[in-house]
Amino acid sequence: MVMKIDFKDRKGNNYEIGGSVGEGGACHVKLAVRDDGEELAIKYLKNKNLKNKIWEKGLKEEYNISQIFSKVGKFPSHIIHIYDFLNLGDRNGLLMPYMRRGNLNEKMKESEEYRLSDKKKIAKQITLGIMPLHNNSIVHRDIKPANILFDEKDDIKITDFGLAHNPSFFEWVFKLPAKELFKKIVSKKPKKTLGGTITYMSPQALSGRQPDKKDDVYSTSVLFYELFTGKKLFNIYYNRNSPASEQKSYRRELEKRIENEGINNEEKNNLKKAGLESNTFNCLIAGMRYRKKDRPDMRDLCRVL
Ligand SMILES: Nc1ncnc2c1ncn2[C@@H]1O[C@H](COP(=O)(O)OP(=O)(O)O)[C@@H](O)[C@H]1O
Numbered sequence: 001m002v003m004k005i006d007f008k009d010r011k012g013n014n015y016e017i018g019g020s021v022g023e024g025g026a027c028h029v030k031l032a033v034r035d036d037g038e039e040l041a042i043k044y045l046k047n048k049n050l051k052n053k054i055w056e057k058g059l060k061e062e063y064n065i066s067q068i069f070s071k072v073g074k075f076p077s078h079i080i081h082i083y084d085f086l087n088l089g090d091r092n093g094l095l096m097p098y099m100r101r102g103n104l105n106e107k108m109k110e111s112e113e114y115r116l117s118d119k120k121k122i123a124k125q126i127t128l129g130i131m132p133l134h135n136n137s138i139v140h141r142d143i144k145p146a147n148i149l150f151d152e153k154d155d156i157k158i159t160d161f162g163l164a165h166n167p168s169f170f171e172w173v174f175k176l177p178a179k180e181l182f183k184k185i186v187s188k189k190p191k192k193t194l195g196g197t198i199t200y201m202s203p204q205a206l207s208g209r210q211p212d213k214k215d216d217v218y219s220t221s222v223l224f225y226e227l228f229t230g231k232k233l234f235n236i237y238y239n240r241n242s243p244a245s246e247q248k249s250y251r252r253e254l255e256k257r258i259e260n261e262g263i264n265n266e267e268k269n270n271l272k273k274a275g276l277e278s279n280t281f282n283c284l285i286a287g288m289r290y291r292k293k294d295r296p297d298m299r300d301l302c303r304v305l
């Protein structure tokens with residue numbers, strides 16, 4: 001069977017698949033137009049990811065996580081609501097609202113003139129989105145700008161729960177036992193096989209330790225650094241195709257961070273210039289600290305925004 005160009009949801013509504021609205025490492029996301037004209041989005045695995053069951057498992061987990069919240073009254077305002085897990089013929093798909101204003105990566109590129117109050121609103125909503133996950137013992141594990149979406153009112157929803165609850169994922173992507181990964185990154189001879197967008201991952205997540213809420217706190221703080229300063233904390237987009245020279249500079253940056261136990265003075269100054277109040281500034285700095293126990297909780301981050 002091949003992928004259907006149109007499909008039905010569980011209630012019997014018909015949909016037609018339209019143009020692309022985005023893609024990640026794992027999936028395509030397309031417009032899905034319901035027969036009454038309503039526009040939704042459908043996410044499904046790319047061809048190259050159909051062979052390995054781990055991707056399929058990730059997709060099902062995303063639906064399962066959404067189901068946890070569907071069963072307990074009001075669905076959290078800042079988490080994407082996945083309505084349905086559907087058979088599209090040769091693969092499954094996730095049906096969800098179409099987020100018209102794109103993701104935070106695109107937003108940060110196009111809107112340099114963002115006011116501090118707008119940035120704070122985005123940051124606050126991100127923490128409000130992650131808190132219900134943490135309250136349910138779910139670690140997102142992939143908090144980054146591409147996984148923060150904007151609706152037509154410019155309110156945010158957290159998406160892409162493919163890595164939460166999927167601990168063997170990194171081992172498969174990196175083609176290394178997870179505990180070896182961090183050692184390889186900081187080793188003198190980086191291997192070309194390292195992969196993934198790892199610039200937002202905490203040192204503990206990179207080293208393959210048990211997922212922890214404090215990993216999300218780190219990623220969120222790194223993301224907030226970028227949001228408030230307009231600068232990336234790690235300048236390198238690092239993936240399995242990066243040239244060896246970039247891998248080397250990435251490794252050096254990471255080593256420096258570990259030595260400094262957090263961000264350096266220049267980076268602190270960049271953040272100071274953003275004009276944040278001192279308790280917000282201090283909490284963000286603490287969020288990027290190397291040791292998990294020195295980092296605040298998501299609730300603390302939320303409170304200072
Ligand atoms: N519901 C949606 N509405 C609009 N765009 C979306 C939606 N879901 C995802 N996207 C876009 O597609 C990209 C990839 O989606 P994502 O769920 O992160 O897939 P992957 O698991 O492959 O990373 C996102 O970064 C975003 O730009």
Ligand SMILES: [Mg+2]
Binds near residue numbers: 024025146147
């Ligand atoms: Mg994604």
